[in-house]
Amino acid sequence: MGGAPLSIWEQARLQGHSRRDFLQFCSWLAAAAGIQASGLSQVVHALDTKPRLPVVWFHFQECTCCSESFIRSSHPIVSDIILDKISLDYTETLQAAAGHQAEAALHETMTKHKGEYLMLVEGSVPSEADGVYCCIAGRTALDIVREAAADAKAIVAWGSCASNGCIQASRPNPTGATPIHQLISGKPTINVPGCPPIAEVMAGTIVYLLAFERIPQLDGLGRPKAFYSRRVxxxxxxxxxxxxxxxxxxxxxxxxxxxxxxxxxxxxxxxxxxxxxxxxxxxxxxxxxxxGHGCIGCSEASFWDNGPFYRHLASFPGFGIETTADTVGVAVGAVTAAGIAAHAITTNIRKRKVIAEGISESTPATKGEGESHG
Amino acid sequence: MNGATIERVYVWQLPVRLYHWVNAACVATLAVTGYMIGRPMTVPVIGEASFSYFFGWVRFIHFVAAFVFFFNFLGRIYWGFAGNRYAHWDQFLPLTPRLLRKQWREAVEVMKVDILQAKVEPMESVGHNALAGWTYFLSFLAFLFQSVTGFGMYAAMSDAWLPHMFAWIVPLMGGDFAVRQWHHMMMWFFIVFSMIHVYLVFYHDYVEGRGVISSMAGGWKFVERRK
The missing domain is CATH 4.10.480.10 (Cytochrome-c3 hydrogenase, C-terminal domain)
Incomplete structure (x- = not known):
């Protein structure tokens, strides 16, 4: 491929899509990203002029449920997003290449598109024992993340693993599983938590980045506000x-x-x-x-540790599985009541004289009053 | 005690008394409704959900009481600067070494006389005794904690600026679940505090007869003055 890279529209046209198809696709994307109708022209313009976005997608400590969810995205047909509109240059689970070829593809993207590629991370990164618990091509995940993040344009942390550690980071977290935003600083990072995240949310996040080339509005935990600002x-x-x-x-x-x-x-x-x-x-x-089943809060940090799932209050640490804050509270209340009772009894014994003195001191006054009357 | 006369002293000014009772009402309301929110009872409602708003009302009362509680608390802080010496903030938080030493001695004395009852003769303290003052300071911290965590959770369903001032607590504690858990646990502090507080005012009135209970109604306490 010599010369200027083709824009997304140009590529679509080469593949035989009509302008109508293209515009239809743009509206799909816009809808998925939660963009209002007035923003549609921006999306069209972006896809008209922008070349495909180079993307590398890493898999570390994870179960691939994020990928599974993503390829079931219904609205912006996912094959379009992955294969046509963005250029997924490296992903362990979907790529055809293997071994040295795969590594070569990764490094080509990282050098050719230095500072321009989008880094998607699925899975947490182990930090204990120098990160030996997750190695790819003889290198630790920690190493790979640091290298790839250095020249990435932005990072998207897919799923709860990459956003908050999910089950790997739950107590006692033997591998020291760490979410991406705690490892990398100084790079725009979007957290898209969920186990897995909703396919349309994932697609929407990518589309936003693709169309607007900027980070969507994020909340205090780095999640796109468009999808994570309201409670279930x-x-x-x-x-x-x-x-x-x-x-x-x-x-x-x-x-x-x-x-x-x-x-x-x-x-x-x-x-x-x-x-x-x-x-x-x-x-x-x-x-x-x-x-008919309650939400288990899979997109919230440490939801595995906040168990059991079928009770509202978590079990109280150190007191066994059936103990909640309320059980502890009632016990403390009962001890307090016992203490009060004991104190009241002690008072009547120890302070008997003081109380009696007080009463007898006031008795003469009453007597005096009575005498003056009589 | 012989040769002593009883004198009355105006201790609790009206804002202090008002604060106390508004606070008591709010804490009671918040604890009851809060407990219900944490562990809803089964209400015998027959019919469609749209006919009833029971749980909505419970939450509404909780939120209204929380706002009253919060501003009442702010009012009390103001009165800690504007009020008389018994209401002054240094009764709760002694910052000068001299005051700290004085209150420390008094707190030790309260421990001996009232809590452990190693000493029998009652001691005299006109305003808050030092140990009580410190306990109230602890409860102010609990007020603050409940306000921050409560408004922090409330922020997500509100556009008002006040709750949003506390929205930072949610990411700090790692999510709504943890905030909710701590907010719920702290409720037990208020329950235990109230038990001990009510018992102790009865105790003091019973042993000392200085009108400690009625002082929160009329503001007057009685002290012994030697002639």
């Missing part, structure tokens, strides 16, 4: 049951059948920021709560 609870279709105080008491009761709120079954919807209630899963078919 706030967009839940069962919310009216919550507000009415109608709760499922057990998974096989009448209330569960009626579709009442799963709050008392430990649903994490009220403490989880995600778009499940709006975008839903598998082409918008359903999401956990709609299927």
């Amino acid at each position: 609870h706030d967009t839940c279709y069962r919310r009216p049951n919550y507000d009415a105080g109608l709760f499922v008491e057990s998974f096989d009761d009448e209330n569960a059948k009626r579709g009442y709120c799963l709050y008392k079954m430990g649903c994490r919807g009220p403490v989880t920021y995600n778009s499940c209630g709006v975008i839903r899963w598998n082409n918008g078919v359903s999401y956990p709560i709609q299927s």
Whole structure:
């Protein structure tokens, strides 16, 4: 490929797509990224003029559920995104190349597109024992991340593993699994948590970067606000049951059948920021709560440690699995009550004289009064 | 005690008394509604969800009480600078070495006389005794903690600037779940505090008879003055 790189539109045209197809695709992308209608022309313009975005996608300590989710993205047809519109130069699970070829492709992108490529990371990075718990091509994940991040334009941390450590980082975290934003500083990093994240959220994030070449608005935890600014609870279709105080008491009761709120079954919807209630899963078919199971809060940090999943309060550390803050609270309250009772008894014994003196001192005055009357 | 007269002293000014009772009402409301939010009871509602807003009301009361609690607390802080010497902030937080030494001695004395009862004769302290003052300071920290964590969680459903001032606590503690957990745990501090507090005012009135309970209504306490 000599000369100026082709823009996305030019490439699409070469592949035989009509302008109409292209514009349709642009509207899909815009919708997926949560861009309003007035921003559509910006998307079209970007795709008209911009060359394909070089992308490297790393896999470290993960289960590939993020990739699995991503390739099930319905709206911007994922093959279009990956194969046509961005150029995925390296990804362990989807690439055809293997071994030295794969490594060569990675290094070509990193040198040829220095400072321009987008780095997507799936999985956490082990930091214990110099990172030996995850090695690719004889190098540790830690090493690879540092090298690739140095010349990346931006980093997207896919899924809870890369954003907050997920199950690898849960107690006791033997490998020292670390999310990307804690390893790399000074690079724009977008966290897209979820186990896995919703396909449309992943696609939307990429599309935004592609179209606007800037980082979308992020919240305090580095998540795109477009997808993570509301709780699952706030967009839940069962919310009216919550507000009415109608709760499922057990998974096989009448209330569960009626579709009442799963709050008392430990649903994490009220403490989880995600778009499940709006975008839903598998082409918008359903999401956990709609299927009758509470949210487990998979996009929140340390959700594995906040167990058990079927209770609202986490078990109290150091007191066994059945102990919650309330159990401890009641015990402390009972001890306090016992202490008060003991103190009251002691007072009546130890201070008997003082109290008696006080009473007898005031008695003559009453007598005196009585005498003056008499 | 012989040859002593009883004199009354105006200790708690109206803002202090008002603060105390508003605070007591708020804490009670917040603890009850808070507990219900954490562990909702089963309400016998028959019919569609749209007919009832029970849990919504519980939460609404919790939030309103929280705002009242917060501003009442701010008012008390102001009165710590504007009020009389019994209301002054240094009764809770002795910052000069001299005051610290004085309050330390008094706190040790309170320990001996009232808590461990190694000494029998009651001691005299007109305003807060030093140990009580320090405990109240601890409770102010708990107030602050509950305000920060509470408003921090509330921020996500509000556009108002006040809750958003505290939104930073959520990422700091690692997410809503942790904030909620700590907010819930701290509720037990208030319950235990109230138990001990109410017991101790009864105790003091019972042993000393200086009108400690009624002082929070009228502001007057009684002290012994030797002639």
